[in-house]
Amino acid sequence: xxxxxxxxxxxxxxxxxxxxxxxxxxxxxxxxxxxxxxxxxxxxxxxxxxxxxxxxxxxxxxxxxxxxxxxxxxxxxxxxxxxxxxxxxxxxxxxxxxxxxxxxxxxxxxxxxxxxxxxxxxxxxxxxxxxxxxxxxxxxxxxxxxxxxxxxxxxxxxxxxxxxxxxxxxxxxxxxxxxxxxxxxxxxxxxxxxxxxxxxxxxxxxxxxxxxxxxxxxxxxxxxxxxxxxxxxxxxxxxxxxxxxxxxxxxxxxxxxxxxxxxxxxxxxxxxxxxxx
Amino acid sequence: xxxxxxxxxxxxxxxxxxxxxxxxxxxxxxxxxxxxxxxxxxxxxxxxxxxxxxxxxxxxxxxxxxxxxxxxxxxxxxxxxxxxxxxxxxxxxxxxxxxxxxxxxxxxxxxxxxxxxxxxxxx
Numbered sequence: 001x002x003x004x005x006x007x008x009x010x011x012x013x014x015x016x017x018x019x020x021x022x023x024x025x026x027x028x029x030x031x032x033x034x035x036x037x038x039x040x041x042x043x044x045x046x047x048x049x050x051x052x053x054x055x056x057x058x059x060x061x062x063x064x065x066x067x068x069x070x071x072x073x074x075x076x077x078x079x080x081x082x083x084x085x086x087x088x089x090x091x092x093x094x095x096x097x098x099x100x101x102x103x104x105x106x107x108x109x110x111x112x113x114x115x116x117x118x119x120x121x122x123x124x125x126x127x128x129x130x131x132x133x134x135x136x137x138x139x140x141x142x143x144x145x146x147x148x149x150x151x152x153x154x155x156x157x158x159x160x161x162x163x164x165x166x167x168x169x170x171x172x173x174x175x176x177x178x179x180x181x182x183x184x185x186x187x188x189x190x191x192x193x194x195x196x197x198x199x200x201x202x203x204x205x206x207x208x209x210x211x212x213x214x215x216x217x218x219x220x221x222x223x224x225x226x227x228x229x230x231x232x233x234x235x236x237x238x239x240x241x242x243x244x245x246x247x248x249x250x251x252x253x254x255x256x257x258x259x260x261x262x263x264x265x266x267x268x269x270x271x272x273x274x275x276x277x
Numbered sequence: 278x279x280x281x282x283x284x285x286x287x288x289x290x291x292x293x294x295x296x297x298x299x300x301x302x303x304x305x306x307x308x309x310x311x312x313x314x315x316x317x318x319x320x321x322x323x324x325x326x327x328x329x330x331x332x333x334x335x336x337x338x339x340x341x342x343x344x345x346x347x348x349x350x351x352x353x354x355x356x357x358x359x360x361x362x363x364x365x366x367x368x369x370x371x372x373x374x375x376x377x378x379x380x381x382x383x384x385x386x387x388x389x390x391x392x393x394x395x396x397x398x399x400x
Contacts, residue, residue, distance in 0.1 A: 028324070029324070030322055164320060167320035167321075168317050168318075168320055171313070171316040171317045171319075171320060171321060171322065171323060172313060172316075172317045174322070174323060192280065192286055192319075192320060192321040192322065192325065193320070193321065193322050194322065195322040195324045195325065211325075212328065215285055222282070222283075253284070253285035253287075253288060254283065254284065254285060255280070255281070255282055255283065255284055255285050255286060255289075256285075257282070
């Protein structure tokens, strides 16, 4: 559904952000895009949405070149940006002005998402708090029913109960024909929602695996003591003990710890990548 | 539902479904909530619930009626008890036995505790 080949991009000359970046994403999944600050997560999402253009290579989404910004492409993709602007109108007017761009917009679903998020419906958008505005955009995004839905840090600014509401509406919205990409730093908010992990670092994609494959190959454990004979790939030690990633040598499936996996891949990439090749 | 850190989520969901059956909340030949309903309720990816259903189907605890959904098998309770028993004996008993051995507790000594536990929890 999303096919990026040898993408090259830089904001400034001699400071390349992406060099030979390739990524292939399919429908029916919720991808979690992880990376350090400044690694280029938001830039990559903007490339997919056709808001930034490649310096080299190609970015194809649903068979369209994203940079050509054809209407048939734009009406099937929605990006929830991290920073956004909403006009000084009511929710109803926002829908009247923006929904017609999305042929499969579901108004009923939109209002039910707002209800789930407990957003009052007859308020001016500009009179809302940041978190409330974010919930309006997320609700609108889900209601557009676009084939590609991209969210940049969607849980930033959401309070504790709405993180749970967010997971519920996302679980309800993903279908076999939709591809969702979420960039996030707060993986613990979303770790049961994401089914594939994409890690961007060092100008390219260094990891792209679904959760099932990860737990087939790796096991995540909390150990009281480390033992030299164990196939430890990464360990993070604290007072609670040692959080470790081991090579999974049996058939047992542990629960994935995405933070640990992220740190492991950034600091000890090669042996882990080899396991997946 | 609170997930533990130790076990893959799809297995924890399988345990949850099995528990509903053992507690008679879901009866044999009854339709269980759809994959999507369970995903929303448990706030997890529908693909994870799908994986749970494939596992339970393979263990013949649930079965699939095309286009309608998943149903609890007739002998689900028997099957679940067998699976749980096997897993209890291999996974949980060793650590219990270890404590019993270290504390010099005899098996017969535990019987009154077990009877008391049954009375206060399940009667």
